[in-house]
Amino acid sequence: MKVYECCGIESVTKKVFCSSCGKEIVNETEVPDEGIVYSFTVIQVPPAQFAHLAPYTVALVQLKNSNAKITARILENVEIGDQVSLDSIVDGAYVFKKVNTNEAVY
Amino acid sequence: MTAVYVHGIGMTKFGSFEDKSLKDLLIEASREALKDADHPKIDAIFVGNFMGGTLSNQEILGAIVAHDLGLGYIPTAKLEGACASGGIALRQGVLSILSGEYENVLVVGAEKMKHASTATVTQFINTAMDQSTTEKEAGLTFPGFFGTVANRYMFETGAKKEHLAKVALKNRENAINNPLAQFQKPTSIDEIINARMVTDPLGLFDCSPITDGAAAVVLSSKPSSIKVRASAQSSGPTLMQDAVDLLSLPAVKISGEKAYEKAGLGPKDIDVVEIHDCFSMTEILSIEELGFFQKLEGWKAVEEGKTRVDGEIPVNTSGGLLSKGHPIGATGIAQIYQLVRQLRGNAPNQLAKQPKIALAQNLGGTGAYSVVHILERV
CATH class of the missing domain: 2.40.50.840 (OB fold (Dihydrolipoamide Acetyltransferase, E2P))
Structure with missing residues (x-):
């Protein structure tokens, strides 16, 4: 399944912005x-x-x-x-x- | 600088009231609070309610309260934040006075739940979780979240079901002395541990009940003997699977820290506390998050009796949600009702030394909202 990541925070929920750096979350990996x-x-x-x-x-x-x-x-x-x-x-x-x-x- | 004071409090008995509507409960609590405040001219009303629309087919509660009390065509609003609806309504009342817009505000919260079946209530309470997710479709319930938390907490700390039971027993013992509480029948650790399971490891006594009831406060910028020292709020994760640490409630921690900062106080300065014990597990987590005890050690404090009426930091002298009852929209305001009585010196389970500083923490969702208020006797 897909996992979305930014600033080391990984989640199966696709959020719009990273709560840590504020940038749009673009990293997707398959686990x-x-x-x-x-x-x-x-x-x-x-x-x-x-x-x-x-x-x-x-x-x-x-x-x-x-x-x-x-x-x-x-x-x-x-x-x-x-x-x-x-x-x-x-x-x-x-x-x-x-x-x-x-x-x-x- | 403007400050906010509590002038009046009112609360219905909590329990099951077939012959009273949601409106009846709102009016009864409001009327008592207005009388206690000696009937000031009210400039606005804030209502806390969660399920009026779904369970009672009733909205526009603010305007209804203004109309039926005969307070004139004043501005009103209903606030919703699941089980934190009451605390959020209270906070909006405080902020509205601080802004300079109003002088006197009525805040009232209520819920009417007992007429519906448990399955229906459970279904609607689930609206306090994100409904458009695979987590909801997996069948996670609201109590199920705290059951999952409790199993991990016990796994990591060595706490046992008996420690959860001790929270429930303490709150029941407190409720026995509170004539407004829903449950006043004595119980025992054995009865609590052996009760019907709701969601492993939480049994019937570990879960707050379904309740009808209402509570109200009148706030004003004019001085009284009870000052609102701080009002703070935070949100937190809306999904269990997005919790960075399952054994933490960030909303509780952040709202507590903000409130302490605003008040210029810390956990050691607090004399008496009402905490949102929607589940026995939640009380243990929140006494940790509010800084009264070290992380993952709240269960030891419970075991040592530190949160009892005669302990170092009395928690839920009203009986808490577990035994006083949990009419959702009323809960955050009913906490203030008990604390104001503690500060005035005439509460059920009145502390031997009349308290000066009191803290209320009201939780919504599975940690999605938390509101903290700190009151001071001045």
Whole structure:
């Protein structure tokens, strides 16, 4: 996914101006669709729009090779530090899944 | 130089009032504040409200208050900044007097929420987050933001759910002595920890409730015994994924620093505080951001009882949002109501030594707005 950068501040949000130097933000880089769980919550009391999904996990994912983070729905239960990767984009939501770190053994 | 003083305060009981409309609540609190101020001629009205349009199908609240109170065709405005709507309305009232435009101003905040379902209220509260983002579509809720913060805070500091519970317990114990509070039933750490989960790790008692209520203040350039020493405001990130530090609320920190600078005071000079404890986690973060305790050590202060009524810096002697209740637009003004009573010496949970300097901090969104006011007994 795309990350926008200026003055060392990286974000998945494309802002117009850099809050540090005031110049227009022009640097775009492509980073892998994977990262680690920085933190998470399990939402038990959903808004009406997501009532059919509850309970569901939302996590703040620290993207690989970047300072940027992204808020994503996660298909499984996770802990801080778990590796996750993009599974799909559903109705405008980034949905990540846990990477089975044991897979490499087989 | 012009200064601003508090002349009157008013507040409805917070709770569930099926038979009272949003307007009824606004008028009741306003009337009490005007009486307390001995009915000065009001030059303008500022209203704090968040969901009148969506939940009560009602706007033009400023003109309605002026009309129904019979104050004449004076200028009015409604201010919206999610849960900071009341604090922002108050600040606009202060600024309008400082500008020299008005002498006496009524500021009133209210919210009417209890008639709607929790799912509906949660949906509309989500309008306090940026709705045109992938973050919103991921299903992050307003409480979910603070749940995510709490999990990281516990991960980094070693704080436990029990420390969050201690914030909720303290505020409940304070609310028990406040007849205007929504929740006055005693509780226990066990009950708080084992309560139904709302958004992991925050349970029912960690989250401020849905509430009906209103609060009002009358401000004036004429001297009174309560002076507004500082009014300051900041904004902050509107998205969790854009927080540079998830365990920081920059809006709280910046609004606090600006207020201290304007007042020529620091955290050590403050005698009593009302903090925006929309969640137990938020109170811990904000006592750190306002400089009362070191960063990532607020939970230890809670454990040591430093924020209790008899502690070194009493926080939320009213019961806070968690137990006094959180009628969104009223909250920032209800904080002033409690602090003015503390300064006057007749508050619920009155401090043993009558305070001289008080600080109110009102938060909006997931840290999108923060307003700080410092009051002084003169």
